Amino acid sequence: MTHETPTSNHGRGAPEERLPGALTSPSFRDFEGKAAIITGAASGIGLALAHALAASGVDLALADIDARGLEAARAQLASTGRRIYTRVLDVARDADVRAAASEFEAQLGKVHLVFNNAGIEMSGALESLSEDDWTRVFGVNVFGVIHGIRHFVPLLLRRHGEPAHIVNTASGAGFWVNRDVSMGSYSATKSCVVALSEALEQELDGSRIGVSVLCPGPVATSIAERSSRSSERLRASIAAGMTPEKVAARVLGAIRDGEFYIFTHAQLQTSLQKRFARIFEALSRLPQ
Numbered sequence: 001m002t003h004e005t006p007t008s009n010h011g012r013g014a015p016e017e018r019l020p021g022a023l024t025s026p027s028f029r030d031f032e033g034k035a036a037i038i039t040g041a042a043s044g045i046g047l048a049l050a051h052a053l054a055a056s057g058v059d060l061a062l063a064d065i066d067a068r069g070l071e072a073a074r075a076q077l078a079s080t081g082r083r084i085y086t087r088v089l090d091v092a093r094d095a096d097v098r099a100a101a102s103e104f105e106a107q108l109g110k111v112h113l114v115f116n117n118a119g120i121e122m123s124g125a126l127e128s129l130s131e132d133d134w135t136r137v138f139g140v141n142v143f144g145v146i147h148g149i150r151h152f153v154p155l156l157l158r159r160h161g162e163p164a165h166i167v168n169t170a171s172g173a174g175f176w177v178n179r180d181v182s183m184g185s186y187s188a189t190k191s192c193v194v195a196l197s198e199a200l201e202q203e204l205d206g207s208r209i210g211v212s213v214l215c216p217g218p219v220a221t222s223i224a225e226r227s228s229r230s231s232e233r234l235r236a237s238i239a240a241g242m243t244p245e246k247v248a249a250r251v252l253g254a255i256r257d258g259e260f261y262i263f264t265h266a267q268l269q270t271s272l273q274k275r276f277a278r279i280f281e282a283l284s285r286l287p288q
Helices: 044-055 067-080 094-108 131-141 143-157 184-203 232-239 244-257 268-284
Strands: 035-039 059-064 084-088 113-116 164-169 209-215 261-263
Touching: 035 044, 035 094, 035 143, 044 059, 044 067, 044 113, 044 244, 059 067, 059 094, 067 084, 084 094, 094 143, 113 143, 131 143, 131 184, 143 164, 143 184, 143 209, 164 184, 164 244, 184 209, 209 244, 244 261
Parallel strands: 035 059, 035 113, 059 084, 113 164, 164 209, 209 261
Antiparallel strands: none
16 A cells, blocks of 8 residues: 555646645555444445445444444445444444444454544524533534544554544535524534544644545435424435535545545535635734
């Protein structure tokens, strides 16, 4: 396996441009014979990642709170010929994630890929959410990633020293709060995941571990259907979204190319331009 700085822009031949001071993430080119841990693996993006990785020769440890969905995922992947291990897991519980890391390492041996992907939707005006709502959405979306960093990253960093990669699933909502859907709490959690991923990239700079943060737009998953708070507008947007399979293909390509930010929808650029224009305008009013 090689672990090298990318020299092309998605295979189109043009050198990749990097901002001054930007970190250079190592690329991860060879998936064959490697092993991956995926949380939130019973459906949606997690399940699509499992299929894409298995097709690329990767053995899998799949975790999800949905026991029935996890068993169905195992059955779907049985014909791939890869080793498939599953564990029912609530990523909000630190001790459970620690135990899962130990179990998965014992089963898989060397782990090279980690996908902190588990997440839930939480809609509603900020003042309408209960303390339990806030605790649950931050427990899964933020502390689920924190627990994965605490317990899965050491499997990559200190156990074998070989090239590896970690992907944290955030959202385009981590950069932009959409006024058309009441998802401020969800956006807050995904902003945290972006910041955690940026910090992790800095901390692992110079190691053989690449870091990416996945920031998708609407993806056709069951995340809204699993929430009693989702609006009809949000459910319609998600139902019409990109397929999880396309997202998974995008993620594997980004890992190969050593990309940090993994976006899926170019439309986000307009919203981000407006947001940052407002920020820069505010900064421009300060005394020089």
